[in-house]
Amino acid sequence: MRIYAISALLIALTVLGAGCTGDGRSSPEITQELVLSDAVSGINDELESIRASVGENARVLGETGLTGAAGREALKQTLLKYPWAESSLVISRDGVVVMAVPENYGGIMNQNLSYQPQVQRANREQVPIVSEVFYLEEGFYGISQSYPVFGTEYLGYTDITYRSDVLIGRVLTPLINGTPYDAWAAQTDGRVIYDTTPEEIGKNLFSDPVYQLPGLQEAFTRIVSEPSGSLEYSFYDLNWERNVTKEARWDTAGVDGAEWRIVITRSLDAGEPQQVAGSGRPPAANATDEMKSFVAEAAAYAREHGRTEALSAFNNLDGEFVRGDLYIFAYDMNGTVLALPFQQGLIGTDRRGVHDSNGVAYIDGMIRVAAEGGGSLYYVYPNPANGYAEELKLGYAVPVDDTWFVGSGVYIPDVGTGFTTSEKDALVQRVKAARDYAQEHGKEAASAAFNDLAGPFAAGGAYIFAYGMDGETLALPYQPDLIGSNRTGFEDRYGVNIIDWEIAAAKAGSGFVYVTYYNPDTGGDGLKLCYVAVVDEEWFVGSGVYAAET
Known part of the structure; x- marks a missing residue:
């Protein structure tokens, strides 16, 4: 299957390169035992x-x-x-x-x-x-x-x-990146407190229906009962495409009463994940228009034929709703997966709160834009055309009715989204420091400080911005002509309603979003991972980190 990229976006953003992915380890000397030992310590x-x-x-x-x-x-x-x-x-x-x-x-x-x-x-x-x-x-x-x-x-x-998954993930992600290993962690009561598949976090190994498979209960009972050990079991692979046999090794981490089973697994099956052949066509300049038309066609089909028949068609890998790179997915408005043709093991799961590798809550974002009548957003997602490598995706979703929605997306493989842990830490720290300053000094004084190009809050691409919950621009130091304007409904060049997305994240308390926006360090647009944090019920602050240039 070809990579159906957005030509205009590639032209604008290819210079941003492959991002920073140096956390991974690929040496053949990195054994399962070493990864486990390093994870626990x-x-x-x-x-x-x-x-x-x-x-x-x-x-x-x-x-x-x-x-x-x-x-x-x-x-x-x-x-x-x-x-x-x-x-x-x-x-x-x-x-x-x-x-x-x-x-x-x-x-x-x-x-x-x-x-x-x-x-x-x-x-x-x-x-x-x-x-x-x-x-x-x-x-x-x-x-x-x-x-x-x-x-x-x-x-x-x-x-x-x-959140336990955040702390554990900070340690495990750089250990398993670039290796054949996967990882999860659980309390001794069976609650999953970390998994590289976010949908698993919060489930219980002994009561959740997805785990009621032959041999799994025996395996999980051993893991939570014994502080360390090894065994084999069968379950879905990392991409929820097929069942594989896994070798699991586990040990125990925790201090001051915590007893966490840290489990490192590897697949014993030699087969490679299925990849779908592409059409061989070059990237189309009208890819976004084709995607939106495809989604509109799927929504119309669902309204005409009903949910059951439509979902059967959407989940059919050989059907009319899987076209080269484009495929239709469907969700209930409560976040339950209804159609996901390349990852059908996830059908029926609740994906609310699921974040991509950079912390962007994209399922919640899809629910929001669909409930508002339809819209686009960016997220990082496995590409079945490329061995399920994680790539930037521009998604588009529309409601079928007020209970469920359909969507699709186009991958943008040449834009780097591998922001390092240290980059994201610095971003969040910068925003939280600005939030603390705003809470101490008040809206007027803090906004003036954020807009001061000679001050500490306007450090090039790392500048602080601020908006009211109603969309009023309070701080935008490199675009002062926009101060005081209301930017609700503002879309970036690829149709993502970025200010409304930031407001939604702020109303949730804080969060990450992607935008394509002006970079004062380069003078052009660039892909940007933003983090926003609420100051109070009236306004919020944020900042971002741009994908690195090559």
């Missing part, structure tokens, strides 16, 4: 580093009081040190939230959380604790890593909250 190092930082916060709070300015500053600096973490709380010995950082978590101030098991445990045991995954008051499933606060007596505890 790396995860433990991360947990111990966090424990030390939260412990220092506890020391400051013990000396200055649970609600003092020094303690708040210590918590803020720790969150900047770990930019991928979500929040930090101080909870009294009675279970009441007495401090919450950042300030937009102020809504949980003074709440009594003493009913929560993890709060009860922290106040009862009065030792450093890494909790199990649970639904936090902040609105996400995560982990609370806590440390007791002592003055002349026990006062309460402080914590830092984060």
